[in-house]
Amino acid sequence: MVFTVKTSRKIELLDITGQVQAHLERMVRESGITRGLCTVFVPHTTAAVTINESADPSVRTDIVSALKRMVPDDIPYRHMEGNSPAHIQSTLVGASETLLVEEGRLVLGTWQGVFFCEFDGPRTRKVRLSLLGRVP
Amino acid sequence: MVFTVKTSRKIELLDITGQVQAHLERMVRESGITRGLCTVFVPHTTAAVTINESADPSVRTDIVSALKRMVPDDIPYRHMEGNSPAHIQSTLVGASETLLVEEGRLVLGTWQGVFFCEFDGPRTRKVRLSLLGRVP
Amino acid sequence: MVFTVKTSRKIELLDITGQVQAHLERMVRESGITRGLCTVFVPHTTAAVTINESADPSVRTDIVSALKRMVPDDIPYRHMEGNSPAHIQSTLVGASETLLVEEGRLVLGTWQGVFFCEFDGPRTRKVRLSLLGRVP
Numbered sequence: 001m002v003f004t005v006k007t008s009r010k011i012e013l014l015d016i017t018g019q020v021q022a023h024l025e026r027m028v029r030e031s032g033i034t035r036g037l038c039t040v041f042v043p044h045t046t047a048a049v050t051i052n053e054s055a056d057p058s059v060r061t062d063i064v065s066a067l068k069r070m071v072p073d074d075i076p077y078r079h080m081e082g083n084s085p086a087h088i089q090s091t092l093v094g095a096s097e098t099l100l101v102e103e104g105r106l107v108l109g110t111w112q113g114v115f116f117c118e119f120d121g122p123r124t125r126k127v128r129l130s131l132l133g134r135v136p
Numbered sequence: 137m138v139f140t141v142k143t144s145r146k147i148e149l150l151d152i153t154g155q156v157q158a159h160l161e162r163m164v165r166e167s168g169i170t171r172g173l174c175t176v177f178v179p180h181t182t183a184a185v186t187i188n189e190s191a192d193p194s195v196r197t198d199i200v201s202a203l204k205r206m207v208p209d210d211i212p213y214r215h216m217e218g219n220s221p222a223h224i225q226s227t228l229v230g231a232s233e234t235l236l237v238e239e240g241r242l243v244l245g246t247w248q249g250v251f252f253c254e255f256d257g258p259r260t261r262k263v264r265l266s267l268l269g270r271v272p
Numbered sequence: 273m274v275f276t277v278k279t280s281r282k283i284e285l286l287d288i289t290g291q292v293q294a295h296l297e298r299m300v301r302e303s304g305i306t307r308g309l310c311t312v313f314v315p316h317t318t319a320a321v322t323i324n325e326s327a328d329p330s331v332r333t334d335i336v337s338a339l340k341r342m343v344p345d346d347i348p349y350r351h352m353e354g355n356s357p358a359h360i361q362s363t364l365v366g367a368s369e370t371l372l373v374e375e376g377r378l379v380l381g382t383w384q385g386v387f388f389c390e391f392d393g394p395r396t397r398k399v400r401l402s403l404l405g406r407v408p
Contacts, residue, residue: 053223097231268404
């Protein structure tokens with residue numbers, strides 16, 4: 001299953017927990033699987049997916065600032081498209097997350113949400129989901 | 137399946153390989169699955185899980201020092217709870233690891249262990265496990 | 273399933289997309305599974321696996337430079353084998369990637385490839401693969 005995300009800044013974290021849960025529910029209905037693993041996969045090399053706090057948006061701001069500081073724009077890079085920091089940030093955060101599913105829902109901690117990480121936006125991006133059922 | 141970890145420091149890596157293996161064996165007995173994937177998921181936004189060397193504890197110390205250096209405490213953050221570095225370190229290391237299971241046991245390299253990463257302790261934390269069987 | 277990778281430098285990213293795809297095709301033939309998840313697992317503590325751009329090799333060079341800069345060689349470490357940066361880089365990038373499989377093939381974005389990350393080479397290394405089928 002695939003859904004689309006529209007980002008509006010060069011670098012930002014977008015809370016996609018609701019979209020992942022909604023698409024998961026559709027996969028649960030279609031497959032009958034209510035327990036298992038849901039893999040969230042980002043098919044882009046200048047974006048990523050992470051799990052972090054969804055309550056306070058300033059956490060996202062701090063994560064963005066830290067990733068900018070760790071991978072600065074103003075040092076020389078070999079890749080000539082000018083988006084090397086985005087590729088590096090993508091590898092640091094990672095292209096996939098594997099989530100537990102119970103009773104047809106994501107098993108997340110109290111403060112956890114799923115975030116699409118844009119590092120070279122604004123763009124229209126894709127998020128892929130796959131549900132695998134636990135053998136009873 | 138869930139188990140509890142008690143951390144004793146602000147930042148530390150705890151070797152949980154034995155606990156993961158013990159709970160995996162219980163899931164193997166209950167499910168009959170002996171081959172597949174075991175996902176280790178940390179339901180916290182200021183902790184993480186990683187795989188690294190279990191033989192020499194100084195490797196853990198060096199990982200902790202590097203994560204502190206990369207995400208310093210003494211720069212301004214927006215999130216007012218004072219634990220922004222812990223959230224950032226959680227995203228850098230990641231909330232889950234997916235491990236291979238064969239003959240009912242984790243398939244780890246000679247030097248590999250599974251580590252719970254505490255970034256905002258000391259606390260009592262949870263670790264969630266899920267076993268999915270390979271279709272024969 | 274296991275295959276071998278020979279690295280030729282201290283730090284480098286090797287494109288293993290073709291090898292992963294070839295071994296996946298063999299697992300697909302043997303198992304009959306054509307949809308599901310393929311986990312790529314590196315059983316080493318000074319190596320990792322990532323997904324990033326395969327078109328322009330300079331992206332790999334920039335990732336290597338960034339990881340060296342973020343985890344410098346010339347600061348004091350406790351682990352006496354001299355390869356602490358490699359252990360830290362391994363935890364930052366991660367020991368596994370979970371990929372989606374459809375119609376017996378990896379589902380990768382246009383620019384994505386799978387890369388073995390050597391941080392303490394040159395060495396002969398192993399890569400493990402596991403295929404789990406989606407319940408229809």
